[in-house]
Amino acid sequence: xxxxxxxxxxxxxxxxxxxxxxxxxxxxxxxxxxxxxxxxxxxxxxxxxxxxxxxxxxxxxxxxxxxxxxxxxxxxxxxxxxxxxxxxxxxxxxxxxxxxxxxxxxxxxxxxxxxxxxxxxxxxxxxxxxxxxxxxxxxxxxxxxxxxxxxxxxxxxxxxxxxxxxxxxxxxxxxxxxxxxxxxxxxxxxxxxxxxxxxxxxxxxxxxxxxxxxxxxxxxxxxxxxxxxxxxxxxxxxxxxxxxxxxxxxxxxxxxxxxxxxxxxxxxxxxxxxxxxxxxxxxxxxxxxxxxxxxxxxxxxxxxxxxxxxxxxxxxxxxxxxxxxxxxxxxxxxxxxxxxxxxxx
Numbered sequence: 001x002x003x004x005x006x007x008x009x010x011x012x013x014x015x016x017x018x019x020x021x022x023x024x025x026x027x028x029x030x031x032x033x034x035x036x037x038x039x040x041x042x043x044x045x046x047x048x049x050x051x052x053x054x055x056x057x058x059x060x061x062x063x064x065x066x067x068x069x070x071x072x073x074x075x076x077x078x079x080x081x082x083x084x085x086x087x088x089x090x091x092x093x094x095x096x097x098x099x100x101x102x103x104x105x106x107x108x109x110x111x112x113x114x115x116x117x118x119x120x121x122x123x124x125x126x127x128x129x130x131x132x133x134x135x136x137x138x139x140x141x142x143x144x145x146x147x148x149x150x151x152x153x154x155x156x157x158x159x160x161x162x163x164x165x166x167x168x169x170x171x172x173x174x175x176x177x178x179x180x181x182x183x184x185x186x187x188x189x190x191x192x193x194x195x196x197x198x199x200x201x202x203x204x205x206x207x208x209x210x211x212x213x214x215x216x217x218x219x220x221x222x223x224x225x226x227x228x229x230x231x232x233x234x235x236x237x238x239x240x241x242x243x244x245x246x247x248x249x250x251x252x253x254x255x256x257x258x259x260x261x262x263x264x265x266x267x268x269x270x271x272x273x274x275x276x277x278x279x280x281x282x283x284x285x286x287x288x289x290x291x292x293x294x295x296x297x298x299x300x301x302x303x304x305x306x307x308x309x310x311x312x313x314x315x316x317x318x319x320x321x322x323x324x325x326x327x328x329x330x331x332x333x334x335x336x337x338x339x340x341x342x343x344x345x
Contacts, residue, residue, distance in 0.1 A: 165281025
């Protein structure tokens with residue numbers, strides 16, 4: 001049984017969430033909080049498996065409560081709020097920085113169009129997040145994070161593929177803003193994100209870095225110094241002649257776009273000139289495609305545990321022995337610059 005704490009200042013919304021969650025026989029709501037302070041108190045006393053958290057509440061708001069919970073009683077937290085506008089990527093980033101794993105829009109009126117789909121998505125997300133192991137905010141960084149041994153010298157990386165899920169927007173922000181304007185390779189990105197949020201993420205990343213950031217378009221020629229994000233519900237890949245290939249194919253392990261699809265595609269199109277980066281995220285999407293990158297002679301980086309919001313995706317790559325290096329977030333961009341300049345590491 002998955003034990004859930006629901007925090008929302010509206011009694012109507014609280015009971016709607018409770019009814020939606022408890023309609024699933026595997027979910028039990030063990031607490032109801034009317035504000036942030038009560039949410040913190042109940043999180044400490046009840047130790048739920050997952051918390052749903054509103055943002056705008058009197059006194060301590062939802063983000064403040066999330067930060068406090070992640071210090072006192074680390075718990076997977078899903079922000080569920082009417083403030084979750086797809087155009088407002090800053091909310092997702094603020095929530096991630098506070099320690100939340102996901103931001104989802106409010107369920108809305110029970111008789112409104114799409115309510116059943118939103119309810120099913122919420123229940124599915126809560127059940128999935130119950131499997132995530134979270135850590136306290138600001139963990140002490142271990143002395144000397146594990147690194148994979150350096151492999152044999154290779155040529156210049158001509159294309160970089162990056163995949164991320166939970167915690168990915170903030171990680172992408174950190175990497176892209178550290179890359180120079182003259183970065184000599186195109187970058188392809190698969191980010192697992194709620195539907196309709198990708199355009200806002202694209203605009204937010206574009207405003208934060210010196211590179212050109214855009215949604216990928218079918219048949220578009222790849223250009224160095226440009227970041228191409230996979231559109232909603234489409235796989236992203238490349239062709240041998242250096243063009244974008246989008247696909248409506250079946251989801252892989254439940255994902256479309258899929259990290260494994262992207263990595264497998266760049267391995268086929270660019271071989272040893274492909275570079276792959278696997279960032280923070282839940283699940284194991286990406287590892288199958290990374291096997292193809294390794295077999296083709298490409299390079300692979302994995303984000304380390306200390307800087308990951310959720311370490312599942314990078315851990316799969318590390319445990320499989322696929323990573324050339326396991327790096328803290330701040331060291332990934334400098335390593336990519338080395339790769340595209342012809343560095344051997």
